[in-house]
Amino acid sequence: MKQHVAFWLMLSKWWIMNGAELLIKTAVGAGVKVCFANPGTTELPIVAALDRAPGIRAYLGLFEGVCTGAADGYGRMLDKPAIALLHLGPGFANGIANLHNARRAKSPVLNVVGEHATWHRDADPPLAMDIESLARTVSGWWRTSKAGLDIAADMVDAVTATRLGQVATLIVPNDYQLAECDGHRVKELGSPFDPLEPNSTEAVVSRLRTFHKAALMLGGRALRERGLKAAARIQKRMGCDLLAPTLPGYMDRGPGLPIVERVPYFPERAVDMLSRYEVVLFAGAPEPVTFFGYPGVRSRILADEQERIVLCTDRQNVVEALESLADGLGAPLDPTIDDPLLKKTKRPEIPAGELTAEKACLTLAAVQPEKAIIVDESITTGLSYFLLPTALPAHTIMNVSGGSIGQGIPCATGAAIACPDRPVINLQADGSGLYTVQALWTQAREGLNVTTLICSNRSYRILQVELSRSGIEPYGPNARALTELTNPPIDWVRIAQGFGVPGVAVSTAENLARELNKALTEPGPHLIEMLLP
Ligand SMILES: Cc1ncc(C[n+]2csc(CCOP(=O)(O)OP(=O)(O)O)c2C)c(N)n1
Ligand SMILES: [Mg+2]
Numbered sequence: 001m002k003q004h005v006a007f008w009l010m011l012s013k014w015w016i017m018n019g020a021e022l023l024i025k026t027a028v029g030a031g032v033k034v035c036f037a038n039p040g041t042t043e044l045p046i047v048a049a050l051d052r053a054p055g056i057r058a059y060l061g062l063f064e065g066v067c068t069g070a071a072d073g074y075g076r077m078l079d080k081p082a083i084a085l086l087h088l089g090p091g092f093a094n095g096i097a098n099l100h101n102a103r104r105a106k107s108p109v110l111n112v113v114g115e116h117a118t119w120h121r122d123a124d125p126p127l128a129m130d131i132e133s134l135a136r137t138v139s140g141w142w143r144t145s146k147a148g149l150d151i152a153a154d155m156v157d158a159v160t161a162t163r164l165g166q167v168a169t170l171i172v173p174n175d176y177q178l179a180e181c182d183g184h185r186v187k188e189l190g191s192p193f194d195p196l197e198p199n200s201t202e203a204v205v206s207r208l209r210t211f212h213k214a215a216l217m218l219g220g221r222a223l224r225e226r227g228l229k230a231a232a233r234i235q236k237r238m239g240c241d242l243l244a245p246t247l248p249g250y251m252d253r254g255p256g257l258p259i260v261e262r263v264p265y266f267p268e269r270a271v272d273m274l275s276r277y278e279v280v281l282f283a284g285a286p287e288p289v290t291f292f293g294y295p296g297v298r299s300r301i302l303a304d305e306q307e308r309i310v311l312c313t314d315r316q317n318v319v320e321a322l323e324s325l326a327d328g329l330g331a332p333l334d335p336t337i338d339d340p341l342l343k344k345t346k347r348p349e350i351p352a353g354e355l356t357a358e359k360a361c362l363t364l365a366a367v368q369p370e371k372a373i374i375v376d377e378s379i380t381t382g383l384s385y386f387l388l389p390t391a392l393p394a395h396t397i398m399n400v401s402g403g404s405i406g407q408g409i410p411c412a413t414g415a416a417i418a419c420p421d422r423p424v425i426n427l428q429a430d431g432s433g434l435y436t437v438q439a440l441w442t443q444a445r446e447g448l449n450v451t452t453l454i455c456s457n458r459s460y461r462i463l464q465v466e467l468s469r470s471g472i473e474p475y476g477p478n479a480r481a482l483t484e485l486t487n488p489p490i491d492w493v494r495i496a497q498g499f500g501v502p503g504v505a506v507s508t509a510e511n512l513a514r515e516l517n518k519a520l521t522e523p524g525p526h527l528i529e530m531l532l533p
Contacts, residue, residue, distance in 0.1 A: 355509055360455065374416045
């Protein structure tokens, strides 16, 4: 009899859901399918729950910046969040730089961070940190769960917050992860957006009609295919130029989509570009400012007398706002995109001879397959890629929106997991790549179709350019030591091989084209070190 009771007790223990299982079950119910994790002891109930409450595939990242960067890449591609499962304050802190990029890219990312058991917290154990303070710097939404039974509602609120294009951070104390949670109530996922104000479109239309030279500056979801098609209708009707921030988080490009120019990085060229306009209409993009404060250069690129109109808030649906504006202007539904650039030009030829930054970009443009995802953390090498006046096949391009380097390899990893049928090409600067290079191992472990093109100029070239621009030239031995990646040179082929990724080095455009074609036809990840001057 005793044995019988013990058996039933054990069974009931087995069946009673704990907070961690409730968390995973709720996430699955809210459409979450993927978790990029680097867990520790405080998250182990969640690790176990990933098996007991199925529906989410877990991927190990060997550094938290890999997990958050991969969750960002995944979120940018699918416009829905993956979980980044992180260990306490220190783990979260390691992931912050790429969460910063995610925030600037308006990418949906769902952090789940374990916290010490509430009864243990007062003892000030070694790993204790103020996690909420860290969360605040990068998250549009954050909360520490207050009870096991609250976890379902907390998770639903977190997922809802990500749907606005935000980072959400849910911090879950270990004792609540273990708490019995039968009898919980799950909230429905609501619409995250505030409605557009009635008559707002009419107001924008009548203001716009008072100006001649206008630009429409697109950001966030507006740079996805549907937003771009609405923007094309507006452009056709108003004759405005379409612009994007310098480092947009996501942009669809290709036949049938309008040409969108990016605001240049260097302030004088940015001011030059924007001075053409009497008015700039902002749709999901912030007002452009210079990356840094240069003495004597104003921060805001627009002059005071240039008019700014903001189409909608960050909490409203920018695509709907654009479509409503297009309708309000009486724009035809499906304009043919007749930009002369698209008509006149075709793919570049593969260039010949020793590689340069320009030839690397031309070769990529000549070879990139249909529907490629281009993750561009090339810093100086890729400058000419975006500007190529060529009609490339349909592709998506993603940039390091927050300027916090070490984003490219993880972002490419997450994008490949989000879109297994699309080739991912990561145009990757060498210095930036070394921050989170261990993401290559996740690519190898998961057999992801990512081709990493290392822009091996063996320097922090942009810093050398900035040094010269500020008149510090010739620079001394310390400035040289801090901007050159030599002595010893970094051997990318062996680094790749060490992580299980086949690697090869090339120094001519022809060899690059050959190796890139080969990498794109063979399954799994590849790395090509482009030896650049
Ligand atoms: C997290 C972070 N640390 C440091 C920097 C400063 N920084 C900007 S670019 C750069 C190095 C660029 O070198 P590389 O990635 O090789 O590109 P290149 O300039 O050679 O094209 C550094 C250190 C930064 N932007 N973000
Ligand atoms: Mg470099």
